[in-house]
Amino acid sequence: MNYPSAGRAIAQARHSDNSARGRGAGRVRHGRGWALTLVALAALALVPFTGVNDSMLLTMSTIFMWIILSSSWNIISGFTGYVDFGHGVFFGIGGYVAGILMAKSGFSFAPTVPLAVLVSAAVALVIGYPLLRLRGVYFSIAMLGLFLATRELALIAKPLTAGAQGLILPSDVDRFFFYYLFLVGAILVVALVWRLRRSQFGLSLLAIKDDEYGAEARGVNTTLLKLTAFCLSAAITGAVGACWAYEVTFIDPGILFRDSFLINVAIMATLGGLGTVWGPVIGSVVFLSVRDTLWANQGTSFLVVFGVSLIVLVLFMPEGIVGTIQRGERTVMGRLIRRLRHKGPSHGDTSRPAAAVAPARIVSND
Incomplete structure (x- = not known):
């Protein structure tokens, strides 16, 4: 009997099990994402009927x-x-x-x-x-x-x-x-x-x-x-x-x-994350919300506060909000977000790749 081969078979079985669990979890997250999107769209469609001015x-x-x-x-x-x-x-x-x-x-x-x-x-x-x-x-x-x-x-x-x-x-x-x-x-x-x-x-x-x-x-x-x-x-x-x-x-x-059109559209897309799907969406909502809030509270001086805020965001989140969450490991903020997302119990973790599991060697007493 080829015992090393048996060890590799055990490792492959563990890998298959982990892959199946990963695919199942991915489908669940995908389904939840679509469900939340549909709920959000339904809520937005009903906004005019809620009595808003x-x-x-x-x-x-x-x-x-x-x-x-x-x-x-x-x-x-x-x-x-x-x-x-x-x-x-x-x-x-x-x-x-x-x-x-x-x-x-x-x-x-x-x-x-x-x-x-x-x-x-x-x-x-x-x-x-x-x-x-x-x-x-x-x-x-x-x-x-x-x-x-x-x-x-x-x-x-x-x-x-x-x-x-x-x-x-x-x-x-x-x-x-x-x-x-x-x-x-x-x-x-x-x-x-x-x-x-x-x-x-x-x-x-x-x-x-x-x-x-x-x-x-x-x-x-x-x-x-x-x-x-x-x-x-x-x-x-x-x-x-x-x-x-x-x-x-x-x-x-x-x-x-x-002229403001050229600046605003570039800021919104960059703030959210260039080359992403949801970046311009998040960037537009954040930009317009922050701008209107600062304008209401700070008056004409809001441009100073807003400019400083943009500088800070560019320094710490050059990939944008969505880009930093998805692929911002090269930045301080991105690494922090990544650690928070992957923080979990050290035992019972089935998401570890099977390649890290060494093939078991079965020793015969024959």
């Missing part, structure tokens, strides 16, 4: 809108690593498509949204092909220059945009409608990013972020992938711009092409 509905719909915007920015900047400091171009384009069609051509709101999507994606295709050949800070500066140039173009194109005078859209302020509009939009975009993160397309984008030259050497068509992600991100942002223009009922270049 219009101000609260406006605040929540604004959070949903920024979740969409930061998630769309995350597709190009978080997944591929191309930091887009001109993403507000597509928000402004979408807003002007809806505004011009509704104020000057008598269109209703519904058909302006798909048209805003098409125009934004077409512009992204035209400008993305040359600009995405730039890398690093050069791409960021080029997009920032495009943003500034587009805003000036909107100012001087008075026959089309009315310039600084602005356009007045048909007024239909229905907080219920905009609440559900942005809620459904946020759900769809987060689901899209979730699916993207688990697809070959998403993995290829992350490969470009890690090492674009290496991805090209392995046969990845980086130009096509970057351009596709850029157009998808622009299309989503253009749709939000159209919806927001209809909500505020008045647009001009200063409103649609705001």
Whole structure:
């Protein structure tokens, strides 16, 4: 009898048992996650019927809108690593498509949204092909220059945009409608990013972020992938711009092409965690909640407190909130969170890998 082989068989049996338990625990956690998600969505769907005022509905719909915007920015900047400091171009384009069609051509709101999507994606295709050949800070500066140039173009194109005078859209302020509009939009975009993160397309984008030259050497068509992600991100942002223009009922270049847009969308996605699914969601909620709280309590000095808070977060959580929880072992905060998550009793732990169990040697007395 080959006794060492018997020892290996015992170790393999233990490994199989541990693997089965691990898979079972994983399925339970997965099921709980889906259950909590469905409960949260049901609760959000019932919020307008709980007697909240219009101000609260406006605040929540604004959070949903920024979740969409930061998630769309995350597709190009978080997944591929191309930091887009001109993403507000597509928000402004979408807003002007809806505004011009509704104020000057008598269109209703519904058909302006798909048209805003098409125009934004077409512009992204035209400008993305040359600009995405730039890398690093050069791409960021080029997009920032495009943003500034587009805003000036909107100012001087008075026959089309009315310039600084602005356009007045048909007024239909229905907080219920905009609440559900942005809620459904946020759900769809987060689901899209979730699916993207688990697809070959998403993995290829992350490969470009890690090492674009290496991805090209392995046969990845980086130009096509970057351009596709850029157009998808622009299309989503253009749709939000159209919806927001209809909500505020008045647009001009200063409103649609705001400098603060570029800063806010980058902070939200980075704060939550670039390249993650839930990072932009968590980042948007935390950013807007903290900003509004500080504004209410600190007045104009909130910018100092908020700036210092962001510096501290960047120093201790450079991977963002979700990124630190998932893969932040390289940071002090990430290692602390990891220790807290894995802290447990030293005995009876079945999660230890079987490779650490030495094969038993059975000694014969024959």
